[in-house]
Amino acid sequence: xxxxxxxxxxxxxxxxxxxxxxxxxxxxxxxxxxxxxxxxxxxxxxxxxxxxxxxxxxxxxxxxxxxxxxxxxxxxxxxxxxxxxxxxxxxxxxxxxxxxxxxxxxxxxxxxxxxxxxxxxxxxxxxxxxxxxxxxxxxxxxxxxxxxxxxxxxxxxxxxxxxxxxxxxxxxxxxxxxxxxxxxxxxxxxxxxxxxxxxxxxxxxxxxxxxxxxxxxxxxxxxxxxxxxxxxxxxxxxxxxxxxxxxxxxxxxxxxxxxxxx
Numbered sequence: 001x002x003x004x005x006x007x008x009x010x011x012x013x014x015x016x017x018x019x020x021x022x023x024x025x026x027x028x029x030x031x032x033x034x035x036x037x038x039x040x041x042x043x044x045x046x047x048x049x050x051x052x053x054x055x056x057x058x059x060x061x062x063x064x065x066x067x068x069x070x071x072x073x074x075x076x077x078x079x080x081x082x083x084x085x086x087x088x089x090x091x092x093x094x095x096x097x098x099x100x101x102x103x104x105x106x107x108x109x110x111x112x113x114x115x116x117x118x119x120x121x122x123x124x125x126x127x128x129x130x131x132x133x134x135x136x137x138x139x140x141x142x143x144x145x146x147x148x149x150x151x152x153x154x155x156x157x158x159x160x161x162x163x164x165x166x167x168x169x170x171x172x173x174x175x176x177x178x179x180x181x182x183x184x185x186x187x188x189x190x191x192x193x194x195x196x197x198x199x200x201x202x203x204x205x206x207x208x209x210x211x212x213x214x215x216x217x218x219x220x221x222x223x224x225x226x227x228x229x230x231x232x233x234x235x236x237x238x239x240x241x242x243x244x245x246x247x248x249x250x251x252x253x254x255x256x257x258x259x260x261x262x
Contacts (some may be wrong), residue, residue, distance in 0.1 A: 172253030
């Protein structure tokens with residue numbers, strides 16, 4: 001574990017140095033992400049000028065939910081996004097050989113090579129949105145609740161990571177994963193909605209089959225209603241199951257990889 005930590009720290013240092021070399025690009029992308037987050041919050045404000053509740057959620061409860069969803073997404077984009085989508089391009093071009101030659105777990109080396117500081121900076125903004133909404137709701141979570149919230153956010157991050165790995169691993173069979181990024185963004189739009197808004201087929205699809213709704217709803221409920229063992233075990237089980245499936249599919253696909261030298 002110490003070896004992998006040192007490898008990750010070296011990659012993080014490289015990413016930060018590279019970002020500082022192109023400070024203008026870093027500033028622009030940080031502002032773009034901040035603008036996107038602001039639009040989502042403004043939309044909530046506009047909607048709640050015309051209604052008091054959506055699926056039983058008040059304005060600041062909805063803000064807490066959206067802030068949690070943005071927090072998970074910013075962590076995903078900061079730690080893994082660029083590396084995972086580079087994997088698809090590397091497999092297609094044969095540059096994936098570089099990772100096969102490295103002395104470490106291939107999946108780890110492939111998906112943690114790059115760090116995006118702009119996403120991580122806006123994670124602080126998302127955390128501020130959650131804290132502001134909790135203050136407006138007069139919530140006073142205990143240390144256990146905060147610890148559970150952080151744990152469920154981590155589980156949500158693992159689920160998003162696993163689904164992305166599964167999606168991009170299609171490149172081993174299809175030679176191209178173009179369109180996955182846009183499709184994934186569309187899918188994550190559902191994570192900002194209350195679970196109660198989904199009924200029938202949509203409930204089965206986006207709550208049970210693809211748990212994109214649960215990843216944000218479960219942590220938000222911990223802050224709103226306190227510790228819930230059922231929610232915690234459910235999300236932890238989903239995270240473990242999706243991660244195991246991602247590892248299985250990734251290594252099955254790896255067997256099909258034809259290197260640039262073959």
